[in-house]
Amino acid sequence: GAVVSQHPSWVICKSGTSVKIECRSLDFQATTMFWYRQFPKQSLMLMATSNEGSKATYEQGVEKDKFLINHASLTLSTLTVTSAHPEDSSFYICSAVRGSGANVLTFGAGSRLTVL
Amino acid sequence: GDSVTQMEGPVTLSEEAFLTINCTYTATGYPSLFWYVQYPGEGLQLLLKATKADDKGSNKGFEATYRKETTSFHLEKGSVQVSDSAVYFCALSKNYGQNFVFGPGTRLSVLP
Numbered sequence: 001g002a003v004v005s006q007h008p009s010w011v012i013c014k015s016g017t018s019v020k021i022e023c024r025s026l027d028f029q030a031t032t033m034f035w036y037r038q039f040p041k042q043s044l045m046l047m048a049t050s051n052e053g054s055k056a057t058y059e060q061g062v063e064k065d066k067f068l069i070n071h072a073s074l075t076l077s078t079l080t081v082t083s084a085h086p087e088d089s090s091f092y093i094c095s096a097v098r099g100s101g102a103n104v105l106t107f108g109a110g111s112r113l114t115v116l
Numbered sequence: 117g118d119s120v121t122q123m124e125g126p127v128t129l130s131e132e133a134f135l136t137i138n139c140t141y142t143a144t145g146y147p148s149l150f151w152y153v154q155y156p157g158e159g160l161q162l163l164l165k166a167t168k169a170d171d172k173g174s175n176k177g178f179e180a181t182y183r184k185e186t187t188s189f190h191l192e193k194g195s196v197q198v199s200d201s202a203v204y205f206c207a208l209s210k211n212y213g214q215n216f217v218f219g220p221g222t223r224l225s226v227l228p
Contacts, residue, residue, distance in 0.1 A: 006159070034216070043205065043220045044160075093159050095216075105209075105216055107152075107159040 002028050002098050006108030013084055014116055021079045021111045023094030029074035030096035034105070035067075038091040050077040084115040118143040120219035122206050128225045129196055137191040137222045139180075139206035147208040149173075149182050149189040154203045154221070163191075163204070196226045 003026040013019050023033055031052050036044040048069050049057045056069035066088075068080040077096075081088050091112050095105040123138040141149065148167045152160040164173030169184035178193045189206060206219040 041223070043218050046216075095160075104150075104162060104165065105160075107161065110157075110159040112157075 002096075002104075002106040004030075004094065004096050004106045004108040006094055006111055008111060009109060010112045012114045012116060015085055016083055018080055018082045019084055019113060021081075021092055021094075021113075023077045023079070023096070023108050025075045025096045025098075025106070028096075028098045030077075030098065031074060032097045033071060033077040034095045034097075035069060035077075035079050036093045036095070038093060038110075040091075044093060047079075081113065084113070086115045089113055089115045118147070118208060118210070118215070118217045120206050120208055120217050122204075122219035122222050124220075124222070126223040126225055128227065131198055131226055131228050132195045133226075135191070135193040135196045135200075135224070137204055137206075137224070139189045139191065139219060141187050141189065141206075141208050141217075143187075143208055143210065143217075145210055147210045149180070150207040150209065151178070151180055151189070151191050152205040152207060152218075154205065156202070160205060196224070198226045198228050200224060201226045 005024045007022045033050040035047045038044050047062045050069045050071040052071045058064045071077040091110050093110040095107045119142045121140050150165045151163040153163045154160045164175040166173040166182035172181045180189050180191045203221045203223045205221045209216045
């Protein structure tokens with residue numbers, strides 16, 4: 001079945017540093033990937049849509065300069081949290097659409113970011 | 117815009133009890149409907165889906181029927197287990213996965 005790998009699953013960093021999270025589709029090509037943020041006991045908040053070979057589309061209220069998204073290949077999208085602050089601490093989840101005409105999202109296991 | 121509403125949790129049941137988690141949606145057109153499950157500390161996993169009216173999705177003893185007349189997709193299971201404890205998200209999608217809308221999630225706790 002379709003597998004999406006997310007790395008790292010858990011990261012702690014100091015305030016002011018940048019953190020990169022990778023999202024890989026292991027056995028299929030993903031032209032579109034999505035990045036979500038999830039606060040404790042809440043639903044997923046869509047941050048941006050990442051399309052291979054083009055700029056990401058950010059949702060309203062999401063700072064594109066803070067959350068840099070790159071989708072350089074059909075199997076990899078990265079989210080970089082730049083100059084992280086404690087309020088950026090959250091659970092970040094990616095998902096991928098398998099090819100075209102497929103109406104199912106496959107999710108990564110998530111990455112928990114803690115900024116000290 | 118499109119939206120998904122779920123019953124508020126948390127829902128606490130005893131093992132082997134009957135489960136219903138209500139889900140209703142508002143959408144233009146003909147969306148596909150999904151239930152995703154999130155176990156503690158993990159991402160979301162697809163539980164079941166239905167792509168058109170009257171379709172029934174089923175998996176691992178869970179079922180949900182796409183009811184267009186009531187715009188609902190209620191999740192049911194006849195006998196829950198402790199291992200079913202998780203957060204359940206109802207979702208809809210149009211345009212082949214380009215627009216997913218999630219409900220707020222319902223936390224289920226099953227006690228032995």
